Amino acid sequence: MWEVFEVLAWAISALLVGWMVWDAMRVGQAHSENELLSSREGVDDLFGDSNRKRS
Amino acid sequence: MTDQVVAQGQPKSINLLKVLGPAHVWALGVGIVLVGEFMGWNYAVGKGGAYGALIACWVIGLLYTCVAMIDSEITSTVAAAGGQYAQAKHTVGPLMAFNVGLYLVLAYTMLEAADIQVAGQLVQIGALDMLASAPVNWEPYTILCLAILAWLNYRGVFMTLTVNFVITAAAFASIVLLFFAVKPWSPGEILQHQELLTGLPYGWLGVIAALHFGIWFYLGIEGTCQAAEEVRSPGRALPLGTMSGMITLLIAAALTWYVAVGVLPWEYVGWDLELAPLYDAAKVVSLPLQILLFVGTIFSAIASANGCINDASRAWFSMGRDRYLPAWFGAVHPRYRTPFRAIIFLIPIAAIFALQIPLAQIITFSILSGLLGYTFMPINMYKFRKKWPLGSIRRGYVHPFHPLPAVVLLTLCITTYFAVYLGYGRQLLAMMAFYIVVSLWFAFHRYKYVRRGDQFTMAWPRPRGY
């Protein structure tokens, strides 16, 4: 029984990591680097004042 | 200020989501740390005996109170994904910030490696103890745990931290239940403090040595400010979450120590290969408690690893965004709004340390990186108050008695370096060698790719004296 669990654990791990890598590559191709790297340090929203300004 | 920069550069910028409240901040802080009551703190008993560990727990509690005070004040003003990393950029300078960023990444990645190792090995121990099966391999479960948590983090912060809140609360409840189950009101029945407690096996030098693993009772509570960029109103939620987290940990640490040393001989608790002292304490008492603590320990390890992936990847991401690391890491996932490349990149590092290195030594790397970060804090506080005195900028929280907490913190840090030196001197030097070499690499190679003025993102006036 434990052998089955072990194989399952390895398989699920490989599947999840594989999916992440696949998704990351897909995103990298579908979007421009400029868009992906566009985030800026969000330091202006300290007291929740500008929540309404930003979507 | 930042809005303008964003508007000029990119009309369609992708940022991290602002969805977290104070309960999530509590869960992020305590969730990461609570595992320290289930494993790792016990090595303090090995270094200084049972009483040595208790004294270490108090002294280090004082260290963390200073950390929480200083951190709350600065974080209530600098709220950005990198936490202390962003603080260092604004108060001290780029090279310090690079180092602080690495402290965070390594402290959390090593903690994460320790967590998943414990989760995997506990499956092995539990199978042996409770199902009396033949020895099973622990490695697949360690990796499975890592893969699932990384995947959750990849998919989004809100779901991740909501899960964390529930399992952290459950793990905390298991400690409280264990405490009442061993009947603290009738000593001698289950708890045998009279018979099991000995004097200080290494004298007062051992007490100092125990400070090293005393850190483990609390390490990571400062992680609350890692999520600053995703908190709805950080100026209020971060100090609240950090302080309530600190109180939770002080209670949990006291209960943990009391139960463990009242049931187990100190040499057993403090042995380098002892994995889960609370689970073992429960095992000696009864089967239902053993199952409860099995679940509690696994939950705490999962909650912690989960928070660590969150924090380590955000610090790595922030450094990529500033070009301190290759810019590629500064990407945000357009759909899930997570630092997805940083999350994937850190998976193999955690996996290799978890599979190959003994727990006490993984923990020591985490502790050392944490300790370097605490040494930065008094410097940070001193420069922060000097460059922007009270009244010059809006602060969400102002801590009392400045500069006393900073001085106490620095003194305790220096003592703790000595504590690590006792017994783990070579590992201390290995870690310092690493930080020295990467600092040289950054100062003389990497920094040329960094934009200068853009690192300063706060809408603050010019620092005094510059």
Added chain:
Amino acid sequence: MVAKYVPPVQSRAGQIFDTIVLLALVFIALFLPLWLSIAVPSRVEKLPEGVSYVAAEDGTRTWTGLSWEVLGQNPTMQAQWEKLGHSMDSAAEIITQPFDYTIDYLGIALTGVVILGYFIFMLAMSEREYKQVIAEKFD
């Protein structure tokens, strides 16, 4: 007005190279010393008087002169060891390996200098870089 510093754009290959350098540093400085058992905790073997053992080739030890009393364990401790699944022999292997805290003054001084030197270098270098940042941001 200070001239704005325009950093070079790093090529994809350069980014990969830098990442590999960092990874290599993590493994050389942190992983290898532990994996090769160079940086190990300083525990020493300290046998109580009259106790000795012979280690077989597979590592199992045959003890002579061993008792719970010479290991410093009272009956309560003994009972707990046994509940935890330990025999006197296996408990002895743990109990007879305390830490060695012999103070090596040269070692302490050296470690102190390394840590202090690191912080001084880092703060001095940061200060220099920080001045540039402030000048570019506010001038």
